[in-house]
Amino acid sequence: AMDTDLSSQDRKDLDKFIKFFALKTVQVIVQARLGEKICTRSSSSPTGSDWFNLAIKDIPEVTHEAKKALAGQLPAVGRSMCVEISLKTSEGDSMELEIWCLEMNEKCDKEIKVSYTVYNRLSLLLKSLLAITRVTPAYRLSRKQGHEYVILYRIYFGEVQLSGLGEGFQTVRVGTVGTPVGTITLSCAYRINLAFMSTRQFERTPPIMGIIIDHFVDRPYPSSSPMHPCNYRAGEDNGAVYPSVEDSQEVCTTSFSTSPPSQCVFTVTKAHFQTPPPVVTDTLKVPVMGLAFSHQLSSSRLSYQPAALGVGSADVGYPVLFAGGLNAAHPHQLIGAGKEGGVPPVPSQPAHGTQADQDRMCTPLDGVHYSAATPSSSEDTETVSNSSEGKCGSPHDLLETIFIRKVGAFVNKPINQVTMANLDIPFAMFAPKNVELEDNDPMVNPPESPETESPLQGSLHSEGSSGSSTGNTHDDFVMIDFKPAFSKDDILPMDLGTFYREFQNPPQLSSLSIDIGAQSMAEDLDSLPEKLAVHEKNVKEFDAFVETLQ
């Protein structure tokens, strides 16, 4: 009976608003727990794809999880959408921190205009959510995650369960919006019993070699609870894996009318909106998940199978996406191009855990995967948000870009690596070295130095205990039991010793290679007459220039 007052168009609109409001709510919450600062741009021209006139990016994986939880339903009385935020330590202990609840109660506001007032109030509520997500205790914890704990999220639909929050939890109300079919309420219940988890416990460990390394000992967490790490990069590059992309392409074009009574011309069209490529930024902070990523690469099950790794392979589960996302989002972590003079290579062997553990982590379909989010430098703008845009051009573009910019780091390698990246295989640079390609390239194999891959490639493929299926290792001699006094190898296998091993045999600088030197000298001499001719032509300009100097 209560629905008869609402026109069917209004009802449809309202349902759509509520659905997308729920999805955006989840995005805001999860993004606020990634551990990084969020930044989106204002745009004066409506793009038609920004729901509620707010620039909130959609992390595909998160949308996917939310839709899975909702299963086509909408929040209703007794059926609430909950986002549970929890913390999991490196020892495997976990603790619920917050439950965000999107609920519907029976109090209806029949008079309210759906397409106008409800819409605008939902927009206001999202803004409140943006503000409130930064003031609960879990925010500060999530900004410091990565070393000893990660923040996970779980979405469920149905009855709210607050028992995991411990005694004395507090509630904060974000806001309410009345609609003709009920009142939407958004609130957060959060644990206050964090005494033993004071943030002091999670200070960063001192950086090694000038670079802050975020590492996380991987422990698969119990597969019973479908938790997900808040770090979104898992899904960002592989929009194809999530068929839900269709829905998120529904654009919301709202026009409002000022002629009384205020009406809204509201059209929803399915459109293929372009997501701009992510901004490549110069962040220094090294690895998101350098550790786990290398596990996957060095584990033979996932390595170098272009089909498995390629975009569009629907069978590939989270770990690979996650690797893919990493690659694109922070390619420089993989090539080790850091500003602080040398970056420890990604480790070649699993830190801990048995092979069985590794299996679980790599199993695609149990829905379990995780990564540690890295707090990034405070100058970052538009890193997180932009780089989470669906498919964003090919990761290769980014790889190439990065290589060119960072050419100083590995003087010998850039061209080859760019070439490799041009191959239409993700992570081509880490693929088994194509010997033909490299043999002919004097920059890769200057005669004097041993045939070797780049230090980074070498480290990824080097022995360790991973039984890598890749090509050559570079060890001329193997350093056994090098335990530098101050490295800890229980938490951080990627330690000084490994670094030392990997970088023992750097390839020659090309400019020091005699062949190169000779070649370019010859070329230079040949081109001299031409150059002189050109300069002759411009002699007047030169003279004028000299005049100005006098």
Add this chain to the structure above:
Amino acid sequence: SRCCAPSSAAPAMNCRAEVLEVSVEGRQVEEAMLAVLHTILLHRSTGKFHYKKEGTYSIGTVGTQDVDCDFIDFAYVRVSSEELDRALRKAVGEFKDALRGSGSDGMGQISLEFYQKKKSRWPFSDECIPWELWTIKVNVVNLANEQERQICREKVGEKLCEKIINIVEVMNRHEYLPKMPTQSEVDNVFDTSLKDVQPYLYKISYQITDSLGTSVTTTMRRLIKDTLAL
């Protein structure tokens, strides 16, 4: 609809007024003020309106970004608009300087007023009718040592969290907001001078309490591009 009494000198009778109080160390004043003002303006800004024929309009998109405080254990979200940020920083900077100035015992308040313009016929000038007034009372404390400062960082951070929650509570009441204007009226309701976002018309002013306890009023009027007032 609610009418505000036509006076720009003092809060009108039906103008909603909210007061927040904070005690901060001198170097925290700016960040604390910006956090509060930006949070309010986040809720009181929309995307740019684009009017089309037949009285319909579409709304641009508002971006947001996280801001970390340097002197307070606190972070907040603001609208992504450099112009707006600059305007607020300018006002807050002046307030901070005034607080530090001689004759001040470290107490003052900064006010953010949202108003509508009501056009009057010549020879009367337009009226500014406030509909919401936020007052932030500030008490500057002096701390003796580093340990106290560290505690202050955390405490002020917690206090600001409470303020944000208070602000959100007020916003959620969905009380009076100016009606959405027609194209000809939009400048009477919104500040349309910014290129990327559109806050409701607002002005910021502040008062410093000098050591004698009297109020020294310094009003800083915000310049509006097409202002017709006064």
